[in-house]
Amino acid sequence: MILPRTCVEDEVFITVTGMVLGMVAPLVVLRLLNFHIDAAENIDTCICLKDARYNYGNGRLNRPSIMVYGGTIKPGHYNGHSYDIISAFQNLTIDSSSSITFNPSYFALHFTLYYIRMLGRYGEYVNGSISDEDRKNVVHNSCPGAGACGGMYTANTMASAIEAMGMCLPYSSSIPAENPLKLDECRLAGKYLLELLKMDLKPQILSLLSHYVMQWLLSWHWIGGTPAVLRYLLEHGFLDGDCLTVTGKTLAENVQNCPPLSEGQDIIRPLENPIKKTGHIHITRELAPEGSVAKITGKEGLYFSGPALVFEGEEAMLAAISENPMNFKGKVVVIRGEGPKGGPGMPEMLTPTSAIMGAGLGKDCALLTDGRFSGGSHGFVVGHICPEAQEGGPIGLVRNGDIIRIDVRERRIDVDVTDQEMEERRKNWTPPPYKATCGVLYKYIKNVQSASRDV
Numbered sequence: 001m002i003l004p005r006t007c008v009e010d011e012v013f014i015t016v017t018g019m020v021l022g023m024v025a026p027l028v029v030l031r032l033l034n035f036h037i038d039a040a041e042n043i044d045t046c047i048c049l050k051d052a053r054y055n056y057g058n059g060r061l062n063r064p065s066i067m068v069y070g071g072t073i074k075p076g077h078y079n080g081h082s083y084d085i086i087s088a089f090q091n092l093t094i095d096s097s098s099s100i101t102f103n104p105s106y107f108a109l110h111f112t113l114y115y116i117r118m119l120g121r122y123g124e125y126v127n128g129s130i131s132d133e134d135r136k137n138v139v140h141n142s143c144p145g146a147g148a149c150g151g152m153y154t155a156n157t158m159a160s161a162i163e164a165m166g167m168c169l170p171y172s173s174s175i176p177a178e179n180p181l182k183l184d185e186c187r188l189a190g191k192y193l194l195e196l197l198k199m200d201l202k203p204q205i206l207s208l209l210s211h212y213v214m215q216w217l218l219s220w221h222w223i224g225g226t227p228a229v230l231r232y233l234l235e236h237g238f239l240d241g242d243c244l245t246v247t248g249k250t251l252a253e254n255v256q257n258c259p260p261l262s263e264g265q266d267i268i269r270p271l272e273n274p275i276k277k278t279g280h281i282h283i284t285r286e287l288a289p290e291g292s293v294a295k296i297t298g299k300e301g302l303y304f305s306g307p308a309l310v311f312e313g314e315e316a317m318l319a320a321i322s323e324n325p326m327n328f329k330g331k332v333v334v335i336r337g338e339g340p341k342g343g344p345g346m347p348e349m350l351t352p353t354s355a356i357m358g359a360g361l362g363k364d365c366a367l368l369t370d371g372r373f374s375g376g377s378h379g380f381v382v383g384h385i386c387p388e389a390q391e392g393g394p395i396g397l398v399r400n401g402d403i404i405r406i407d408v409r410e411r412r413i414d415v416d417v418t419d420q421e422m423e424e425r426r427k428n429w430t431p432p433p434y435k436a437t438c439g440v441l442y443k444y445i446k447n448v449q450s451a452s453r454d455v
Contacts, residue, residue, distance in 0.1 A: 019347030020435075023340070023372075024444050037063055045197050047189050064196035065203060066189045066246045067168040069159040071177030073147030078137050147177030153375025163226045166245025167203050170254050174225035195248050203246075223265040227258040236271060287368070287394050287404070287413040290386035290452035294408055295373055300380040302408040304366040307401045308415075310334045312432075314352050314371070321352075325359040331366075332404040336395050337432065338371030339388025340448040344434070344441050350374035353381055366406055368413070370395055372451070382406065382413065386452040390431060397425040 037043045045064045075082045148155035159173035169188055175181045233239045234252055241252025261268055269275055282294040296302070309331040311317040317335050321328055333356070340346045349371045356362060357379055366380040370388035373381060387393030394415070398404070403416035415422075436442045 020343050020345040020441065022347055023345045024440065027444075028440070045193055047193055064193065064199075064201055065167075066193050066196065067162055067172070068186055068189050069162070069168060069172045069175075070155075071147050071175055071179065071182050072156055073150045073177060074144055075150050076141040076144045078141040079134075145178055149375070151375065157375055160226050160229075164230055164239065164251070166243055166247075166251055166254075168246065170227045170247070170258065171225045174221045174227075176221055179221070192247055196246055199248055201244060201246070201248065223262040223267050224259055227255045228261045229268060231255040231258055232261055232268070282408050282411055284382060284406070284408070284411045284413050287398075287415055288382075288385040289394065290450060292368075292382050292385040292413065293373075294382040294406070294411075295377065296380060296382075296408050297378070300363055303406065304332065304380050305403065305405040306330045306332045306366070308332050308334050308398050308404050309365075310336070310398055310400050313337050314347070314349060317352050318355060321355050321359065325361065328356065328359075328361055329364045332406070333365055333367045334395065334398055334404075335367065335369040335371065336389035336398075338369055339386075339390055340451055341434070341445045342388050342390030342432070343371065344436055344445045344448070346370075346372050346451060348372050348374045348377070349381075349383060350377050353377040353379050366404075368395065368404070368406075370451075380406070384451045386450050388451070390434075391450070392426070392429060392431065394422070397422060397429060399425075 033048075037046055043063065048065060048067050050067055050069060148159075152160075156173065159168070162168055163170070163173040169185055169192065171181070172185055175185060230239065230251065234241045234255065239251065241250060243251050245251055245254055247254055276297070280295060280297040282296060284292050284294050307330075309328065311320065311334065314335055317333065333352070335349060335352060336342070338347055338349065349367070349369050350373065352369075353367060353373065354377075356365060356367065362379045366382070368382050368385060370385045370390075370393065371383055373383045385393065385395045389396030398415060398417075405412075405414045405416070407414075417425075434442065434445055436445060
């Protein structure tokens with residue numbers, strides 16, 4: 001039995017509601033899968049074809065199952081340079097009168113429609129660092145075909161982790177979408193699924209994969225793919241090789257005969273020569289009593305201080321940066337009202353971060369938000385601030401001009417406002433009205449927890 005698509009795709013709902021459904025839709029998918037497979041049809045087993053946010057449902061199904069990952073897109077090329085979807089984000093500046101034509105690939109269409117909705121004019125074009133003709137060509141050539149975003153972003157990160165957990169076949173997460181090997185994987189999935197059914201082997205969360213950032217996932221495939229990385233991690237004691245996988249073998253057995261990382265490759269750095277000694281994810285507090293997530297590599301610096309520039313939602317910020325990007329220089333940009341309840345759905349702030357980076361302000365301003373970030377976001381950015389503004393968190397009490405200090409080493413975000421003044425602001429604060437008052441989004445608002453617990 002082939003079950004129909006269980007949810008509206010990203011490229012459809014983003015054009016209508018922005019990213020507010022990004023965290024809601026996967027929950028709908030999971031419940032529909034449970035309904036079909038566990039209840040209505042009582043199906044013995046399943047193969048799930050998945051991508052992006054929809055690639056983690058197998059673990060919740062009490063059935064032998066295999067995930068087949070759709071695969072990554074190829075890099076785009078223009079004028080001797082390689083580009084990906086983030087290149088398009090930082091260059092895409094279109095309005096309702098635009099006559100640009102685009103490749104009909106999933107992500108090109110997806111984000112083209114999104115930006116038409118946003119009516120944004122920002123990034124490199126706004127900054128004057130790229131001509132209008134070059135901008136159009138970068139956008140047109142960034143997404144040359146089918147596949148997930150071409151970097152270690154949401155889809156490829158989750159797919160790599162799932163392969164390490166043993167819930168898909170070896171090489172699934174690193175075979176590109178348009179590579180003929182992807183069809184071979186689909187055929188093998190049917191063979192191994194029958195074995196899983198005989199063994200009654202069900203999905204189990206067994207191990208985790210630390211992911212490494214690379215420019216193109218296509219390169220990841222040619223240097224040995226995810227199995228080569230898993231082999232390297234196993235050899236250095238970072239993974240449990242005894243956990244079972246959907247092949248019926250252990251993780252160690254799966255990769256023991258796989259070729260190691262290619263000699264001389266520079267995509268995966270050796271432990272003895274890392275890009276940097278520490279990771280780029282930091283948990284910070286103070287302005288975020290329940291925690292926040294700073295995604296800072298260090299190349300942007302580890303400390304930032306400046307006056308707050310506050311926006312009620314990302315649309316207001318995008319309108320402001322399109323009008324006067326230099327007004328953002330030296331500021332701590334605060335985008336609030338984008339948390340699980342306030343968004344609702346905790347939309348990702350890839351658009352604002354791309355606008356900042358495209359305008360050449362990546363080292364000249366910081367961004368704080370109670371929303372979340374895409375894997376493609378970069379810059380001096382802190383998200384997942386909890387409690388969110390909608391729930392009366394301190395981020396909702398910040399005002400324009402308040403001096404904010406972000407110290408990554410100390411894992412602190414401090415506001416230069418006295419406790420007395422902050423308490424006075426709290427007394428005068430009233431929660432903003434919900435952005436949804438009925439339907440699935442209202443149900444989500446009433447039931448979702450803080451991002452510090454679960455979304």
